[in-house]
Amino acid sequence: MNFSEVFKVSSQLCRFSPDGRYLASCVQYRLVVRDVSTLQILQLYTCLDQIQHVEWSADSLFILCAMYKRGLIQVWSLEQPDWHCKIDEGSAGLVASFWSPDGRHILNTTEFHLRITVWSLCTKSVSYIKYPKACQQAGVAFTKDGRHMALAERRDCQDYISIFVCSNWQLLRHFGTETQDLAGIDWSPNGCVLAVWDTCLQFKVLLYSLDGRLLSTYSAYEWSLGIKSITWSPSSQFLAIGSYDEKVRILNHVTWKPIAELEHLATINDPKIVVYKEMETCRVFRDGDTSLPTGPNATSSLFNTRSKYEISPSPFSLRIIKPDPDRANPKIGVGALAFSPDNRYLATKNDNMPHTIWIWDVQKMKLFVVLEQVMEVRFFQWDPRQSRLAICTGSSKVYLWSPTGSVSVQVPTQDSFHVLSLSWHTDGNALLLVSKDHFCLCYLEAEENEK
Incomplete structure (x- = not known):
């Protein structure tokens, strides 16, 4: 790099x-x-x-x-x-x-x-x-081909969806939804199905066609906090729903029924699941070492820690943070999930296990890899060209996972550079790393892109 x-x-x-x-x-x-x-x-x-x-x-x-x-x-x-x-x-x-x-x-x-x-x-x-609705997540959604726009509306204390033709902004369809307080909408990548989900107080997903027909309604349970995150697979075959009960339910595009229920358990018992644990080591200097850092930034360089991944044997217990029930927006449940561009893997994060990234095999609908970080995961994103996941934790390192392995890379800057967010280049050959007040580019070599 x-x-x-x-x-x-x-x-x-x-x-x-x-x-x-x-x-x-x-x-x-x-x-x-x-x-x-x-x-x-x-x-x-x-x-x-x-x-x-x-x-x-x-x-x-x-x-x-x-x-x-x-x-x-x-x-x-x-x-x-x-x-x-x-x-x-x-x-x-x-x-x-x-x-x-x-x-x-x-x-x-x-x-x-x-x-x-x-x-x-x-x-x-x-x-x-x-009448645009102020949604918690997404109240406006465009189809991938850019031809249609769906807008969530609120009129007379009821939720509606309006579908517009983007070429002339003419109204194509307008219909009411069976939601108490609509929280978000999202088109499937092929633009054929619109997913609409209700407030977190009620587990309900409604699926509509482009002409406004209700295709299906799905509810996993009642009387508890419901949906926290939703994402479509790139092929439009699956809809993954992350909820506050720490599970991901995957619906198929034929019957719109769940074909898998992925649980985020506190202990990994299956020896077939690879657990990568980040291990930190402090840099050790000996008397007479000529590589000691000098200059105004010597202190930050001196105390930089190095890290690497080690494969941990099963059973392996993950770190859990108990949420405070007296606070709003409790840190519990699946708050982030994303499919790889080739539809092979699904990456998830369970908010009361903030140090852990879960990677699931979509073909087998089973857990494939677990990454346990030293610091809490802030953001992760798939390479747009291949199954390669980039992770940042607010440390001075960036982490990459692919089916061939996992690696931790130190950002070589003189000042402390804490990576708070990242973004892939469209070709997958570079990463944009952003800290609070600075940014830099990480270029991946051709050999790394071929792996």
């Missing part, structure tokens, strides 16, 4: 362009666009206030900067640096802003979710969508 130098960033606002050619980063009110291969600055834009959100258009030709406090949006063009656009929502305020799939319309959600304003960059026309 090779690492770039470290650059400044504000609020962890750093994004690859969809085509993988550019890297945008924000430093307070400045937007910096770099070439990914050389990291040279291509464009430098100055916004009217501190940037709070940045997003590329799907074709990588425009970039949106949102300043929610002032209700402002500024749009910049990479092809025409002199062209720019400013959108001011005025007294209506602004709480969210995002691109439509065509990259020529911007959707702004006003304060109190009174409406969504659709701004066209081509015709300069404006249209309004009323």
Whole structure:
């Protein structure tokens, strides 16, 4: 692996362009666009206030900067640096802003979710969508082909779904849902089925077709906290549902019934399951050692710990954190889950076992690998090209797992660089590592990409 130098960033606002050619980063009110291969600055834009959100258009030709406090949006063009656009929502305020799939319309959600304003960059026309619902997770979902948009709405104390055609923003379907308090919506990757799930107080998933027909309803249990996370498999064959009872239920696309129930047990007893445990070792210096670090950052370098994975025999007991029942949003249940791009593996995280990543074999619907980290897992993401998982824990290391093994890599910076989030390049040949105030790129060598 090779690492770039470290650059400044504000609020962890750093994004690859969809085509993988550019890297945008924000430093307070400045937007910096770099070439990914050389990291040279291509464009430098100055916004009217501190940037709070940045997003590329799907074709990588425009970039949106949102300043929610002032209700402002500024749009910049990479092809025409002199062209720019400013959108001011005025007294209506602004709480969210995002691109439509065509990259020529911007959707702004006003304060109190009174409406969504659709701004066209081509015709300069404006249209309004009323009654958007303030969902806990996702209230707006686009199909992968960009042709349709589903919007969760709340009217007269009842939940509704509206489906729009993105080419002209005409309403295609409008129907009510059998939910008490709709929490989120998500299209299957093939755009044929819309998953709708209810508040965490009630375990209910509803599946609708594009024309608004209710295909199926699924509920695993009652009178307890229900759904915490949902994700589709890349093939659209499976819908994985993570819940507060520390289980993942996988529904199939034919009958919409569960075909597997994956439990996150505190003890691993099966010797066929590989358990990787991270082991830390402190660097030892002897008298007369010429490799002692010097300079202003010597102290942080001196106390850096190295780590490696060791395979632990079964039975193996995992670390559990008992949630506080008196606090809201208890840290319990499956809060994160993601399928690998080839549909072979499912990675999950159980929030009351925050040090552990679980990797399941989708073909066998069985636990395959467990990774036990020293620090709590903050984020994980699959390589978009192959079955390779990147993990960060807020330490100065990045962790990679693939079916061939697992590795811990120290970020070689002079200052302490605590990796809080990460993002894969579209080609899977680089990782963007982001700390509180800095970012760097980790380039994976060709041999590593071939494995």
